[in-house]
Amino acid sequence: MDAIRTEGLRKVHPGTPDGRAAVHGLDLTVAQGEFFGLLGANGAGKSTTIGMLTTLVTPTAGRAWVAGREVGADPVGVKSRIGVVSQAGTLDRALTVADNLAFRGRYFGLSAAAARRRAAEVLEQFGLADKARARVHQLSGGQARRVMIGRALMHLPDVLFLDEPTAGVDPRAREDLWRIIRGLYGAGQTVVLTTHHLDEAEALCHRLAVIDHGRLLACDTPEAIKAASGARTVLTVRYDADASPLRDALRRIPGGPHETTVEGPAVRVRTTRPDGLLGHLLRAGADAGLTVRDATTTPPSLQTAFLTLTGRDYTP
Amino acid sequence: MTLTETRPTTPRAPSSRRAAWHAYVALTARDLHVLRRNLPALLLQVGLQPLLFTFAFAYVMPSIGSGLGGETSFSTILLPGLIASTLTLQSIMSVTGPLAAELGPGREITDRALAPLSLRALGLQKITSSALFGLVSSLVVVPVVRLVHAPGSAPETHVGNWPLLVLTLVLSALLAATLGLLLGTAIDASAFGALLGLLLAAGTMLGCVYYPWTALDSIGWVQIATLANPLVYMSEGLRAALTPSTGHMPAWAYLTALTVGTAALGHLALRRFARRVQG
Numbered sequence: 001m002d003a004i005r006t007e008g009l010r011k012v013h014p015g016t017p018d019g020r021a022a023v024h025g026l027d028l029t030v031a032q033g034e035f036f037g038l039l040g041a042n043g044a045g046k047s048t049t050i051g052m053l054t055t056l057v058t059p060t061a062g063r064a065w066v067a068g069r070e071v072g073a074d075p076v077g078v079k080s081r082i083g084v085v086s087q088a089g090t091l092d093r094a095l096t097v098a099d100n101l102a103f104r105g106r107y108f109g110l111s112a113a114a115a116r117r118r119a120a121e122v123l124e125q126f127g128l129a130d131k132a133r134a135r136v137h138q139l140s141g142g143q144a145r146r147v148m149i150g151r152a153l154m155h156l157p158d159v160l161f162l163d164e165p166t167a168g169v170d171p172r173a174r175e176d177l178w179r180i181i182r183g184l185y186g187a188g189q190t191v192v193l194t195t196h197h198l199d200e201a202e203a204l205c206h207r208l209a210v211i212d213h214g215r216l217l218a219c220d221t222p223e224a225i226k227a228a229s230g231a232r233t234v235l236t237v238r239y240d241a242d243a244s245p246l247r248d249a250l251r252r253i254p255g256g257p258h259e260t261t262v263e264g265p266a267v268r269v270r271t272t273r274p275d276g277l278l279g280h281l282l283r284a285g286a287d288a289g290l291t292v293r294d295a296t297t298t299p300p301s302l303q304t305a306f307l308t309l310t311g312r313d314y315t316p
Numbered sequence: 317m318t319l320t321e322t323r324p325t326t327p328r329a330p331s332s333r334r335a336a337w338h339a340y341v342a343l344t345a346r347d348l349h350v351l352r353r354n355l356p357a358l359l360l361q362v363g364l365q366p367l368l369f370t371f372a373f374a375y376v377m378p379s380i381g382s383g384l385g386g387e388t389s390f391s392t393i394l395l396p397g398l399i400a401s402t403l404t405l406q407s408i409m410s411v412t413g414p415l416a417a418e419l420g421p422g423r424e425i426t427d428r429a430l431a432p433l434s435l436r437a438l439g440l441q442k443i444t445s446s447a448l449f450g451l452v453s454s455l456v457v458v459p460v461v462r463l464v465h466a467p468g469s470a471p472e473t474h475v476g477n478w479p480l481l482v483l484t485l486v487l488s489a490l491l492a493a494t495l496g497l498l499l500g501t502a503i504d505a506s507a508f509g510a511l512l513g514l515l516l517a518a519g520t521m522l523g524c525v526y527y528p529w530t531a532l533d534s535i536g537w538v539q540i541a542t543l544a545n546p547l548v549y550m551s552e553g554l555r556a557a558l559t560p561s562t563g564h565m566p567a568w569a570y571l572t573a574l575t576v577g578t579a580a581l582g583h584l585a586l587r588r589f590a591r592r593v594q595g
Contacts, residue, residue, distance in 0.1 A: 013595070048595075056429060057595040076332040080432035090427040094350045103349075106342035107431040109335060 142173025407450030
């Protein structure tokens with residue numbers, strides 16, 4: 001059984017001026033035990049997709065199955081089998097940290113005593129035992145996020161959804177959260193994570209769906225996505241004046257094929273053989289009376305893959 | 317860190333209906349837990365207004381010879397009225413208060429909306445919990461009115477029919493909490509404070525809290541106009557059950573109004589709530 005399957009999942013938010021869909025007919029499959037990532041810039045449609053899979057957003061069209069239940073037909077069945085960490089801080093401010101976990105367990109059918117025991121276990125696991133009696137507002141951003149992940153695991157869900165789990169936390173807390181999330185995956189937990197950080201997607205996810213403007217651009221392992229998009233190094237050189245006089249010289253650079261574009265003073269070369277390229281570009285510029293102001297080399301990465309898939313730089 | 321060692325305690329997902337029932341009970345347990353912790357502060361806050369009111373109108377005014385209420389002591393008229401108005405105020409506020417934050421920018425409602433029950437059941441749970449809050453709060457009024465009055469003008473209470481009293485209280489609390497859910501989901505949170513204050517003031521003044529409905533005979537148009545106010549049926553129902561010596565509306569009339577009102581407004585409120593929660 002797949003953990004998640006969607007067929008033509010589509011969402012047009014009511015009141016969108018031109019009827020533009022936030023998610024265009026998404027077809028996805030996530031296997032059990034997989035660590036699956038939804039990668040895209042803010043506003044790409046990731047949260048809307050998660051919303052539809054977790055019953056919180058009604059799809060305009062299409063169907064989805066999560067943990068063996070159809071979302072539209074049995075939302076309660078789906079909810080009882082998933083754990084969700086939403087982007088906003090949704091901890092219960094009227095309760096202590098331990099009670100946040102314990103009551104969540106009780107919502108999902110644990111007895112009061114079992115819920116208390118499990119809450120203590122989870123707090124211990126996540127290094128939060130000393131925060132059990134703390135109120136939510138006394139937690140740091142990273143601690144609050146850990147509590148939210150712990151709370152989502154209280155009922156041992158079949159699928160864990162993490163919507164931008166490291167948004168707004170400091171780098172050290174981010175490392176901590178990564179370690180925790182990897183640990184869960186290692187223990188067999190199916191995880192679906194959304195992120196707009198390319199490095200996070202690459203570091204954590206086993207398989208990725210790259211989403212842009214509500215459309216699925218690619219869906220594969222990070223390595224396969226990079227390979228399919230040419231896996232080329234991108235060298236960008238910025239001169240002190242318009243670089244179009246260099247067009248002819250660029251075509252003659254040896255070691256090709258290189259794909260070269262000129263935009264004002266900037267020259268961008270996509271290549272599988274970057275060695276010695278910068279020297280050629282320096283010389284070509286000097287021959288035309290241009291000085292190099294700035295040069296950057298981006299090794300094959302999701303960044304370059306995104307560039308190839310969309311034709312523009314990735315801006316989270 | 318592993319999950320495997322805790323796997324055996326997994327509660328295997330039960331049928332959706334049973335899961336929903338468990339969630340309903342647990343959400344209510346959570347609300348009661350918060351209520352219990354805040355109870356002293358809540359009682360003080362709830363009791364202060366009736367206390368000041370009875371002090372001025374049931375103690376000071378009669379003592380200086382400016383009594384209200386004619387032949388019946390004003391305390392007798394006030395007891396059901398103040399219970400009804402406190403019940404309404406607290407039932408409404410305990411829905412609308414949390415709801416403003418839950419539906420606000422942080423969408424704290426997501427937390428509860430992910431509990432394994434339908435969104436309508438979640439809305440219903442909010443109604444029953446808030447009705448429970450309202451009932452607890454309204455009980456504070458009883459000792460206040462019984463103790464604070466001018467010498468010799470204690471309220472004349474006589475409960476002839478306990479089940480009727482309980483039924484009236486419960487229906488009143490449900491109606492008020494339902495109204496709270498409807499208001500909380502229909503009105504924009506930023507405009508809410510001012511508007512709610514206005515609505516509650518108007519509702520109380522025109523809600524037969526301070527005078528019995530039957531006494532409005534002499535101004536017929538007011539008597540008819542007040543029938544649009546749900547608080548009238550609560551005050552009158554409690555008047556019939558608690559202080560039957562005062563004239564009151566017939567039981568069939570207020571019971572019908574309370575039941576039909578709760579069902580009709582409940583239908584609207586739950587639909588509206590589900591729409592606000594689900595994008």
